[in-house]
Amino acid sequence: MVYDNMNEKPNDQLISAYIQENVREIKRISTGHINQSFFIKGDNTYIIQALNKKLFLEHQDSLISNYLCYRSACEKYNTDNSDDYEFPVWLKDNEDRYFHCDINGNIWRMYRYIPSDDAEYKNVDIYEIGRGLWKLHFILKSCAGIKSIRTVSHLHDLSYYYKEYLYQNEKTVKRISDIDKVIKNNIDKYIKIKVPDGSIIHGDAKMSNMIIREGRVAGFIDLDTIMAGSLYDDIADCVRSCCMDNEGNMINHSFDSFIKGYEDASGSGFTQDSMNxxxxxxxxxxxxxxxxxxxxxLSGRDYFSEEYPGQTLNKATKLLLS
Structure with missing residues (x-):
């Protein structure tokens, strides 16, 4: 069995609670900010995740409820449309539970790995990304049971994050004056922007959470953020991941392709007010x-994982100052 260099890793006892296979390799997945994830290669390939207990310890029942609602909606869509839309299939452990608590108090979940044709998203048609996001939103319309469940209460809540910023701003000496100035000069403008809510959304609809098959979006992963919210926030997350360059500037032809794909899939166009x-x-x-x-x-909390020291500040600088 091969392990990469990790402090926390799933052990044989944990894995055998879910599957009875000869496990040949366990490899940490470096991407993803919320849960700690690993590839498990045995007779088949799986993903096993340690849940972020700060976010989800008290929401395990809600995560299961959301997942079952989404799975049911996908199955119905596939039946009604003779499609094979992909979704993660969670496994139950040897005590018939989706979530397994190990001896250290870590909470784990395992599901079958869903391969993507283009793991690095280098040859994806942005038009198809727009179509794929609309299809997800169409499927989510039938997930009415999710409306009352919000597992990450502050996601897309700028007022919440600004309060967090003010709290950190009062107690730290690590402030960057240029960034502080940008925040001060823009916060009121952005807080005033209100978008229609009440829809069911993915909550983190970036391209890396898509399954790509033959150049098209065949499904989504990382569903813990599914919640009631605004379609405009899903669109914003998706556009940022596929229509902007490394400096955070909009690539206009990509944005136009994305919007056309979404409009064509929905059968209607956005009004000028909606586009604005x-x-x-x-x-x-x-x-x-x-x-x-x-x-x-500022806080040193490490909510976002870093591939190198200072990456978090570099990303903040790029997004706020460029």
Whole structure:
């Protein structure tokens, strides 16, 4: 059995609670900010995740309820449309539970790995990304049971993050004056931007959470953030991941392709007011993400994992100052 260099890793006792296979390799997945994830290679391939207890310890029942609702909606969509839309299939442990608590108090979940044709998303048609996001939103319309459940209460809540920033701002000496100035000069403008809510959304609809098959979006993963919210926030998250360059500047032809894909899939176009709100909300969400990275830097909480020291501050600087 091969392990990569990790402090926390799933052991044989944990894995055997879910599967009875000859496990040949366990490898940590470096991407993802919320849960700690690993590839498990045995007779088949799986993903096993240690849940972020700060976010989800008190919401395990809600996560299960949301998952079952989403799985049911996907199954119905596939039946009604003769489609094979992909979704994670959670496994139950040897005590018939989706979540397994190990001897150290860590909470784990395992599901079958769903391969993607283009893991690095280098050859994806942005038009198809727009179509794929609309399909997800169409499926989520039938998940009415999720409306009352919000597992991450502050996601997309700029007022919440600004309060967190003010709290950190009072107690730290690590402040960056140029960033503080940008926040001060823009916070009121962005807080005033309001988007229609009440829809069911993914909550983190970035391209890396998509399953790509033959150039099209065949499904989504990382579903713990599914909640009642605004379609405009999902659109903003998606656009930021597929229509912006490394400096955070919009690539106009990619944005146009994304919007056309979403409109064509839905069968209707956005009004000019809707387009203005989409663009304003993209700017707001970019500002909010930069603020979150900056808060992480100020607090030292490490909510966002770093591939190298200082990456969190670098991301905050790029998003807020460029």
């Amino acid at each position: 709100l989409i663009i304003n909300n993209i700017e707001k969400n970019r500002f909010m993400l930069g603020l979150r990275y900056y808060i992480d830097y």
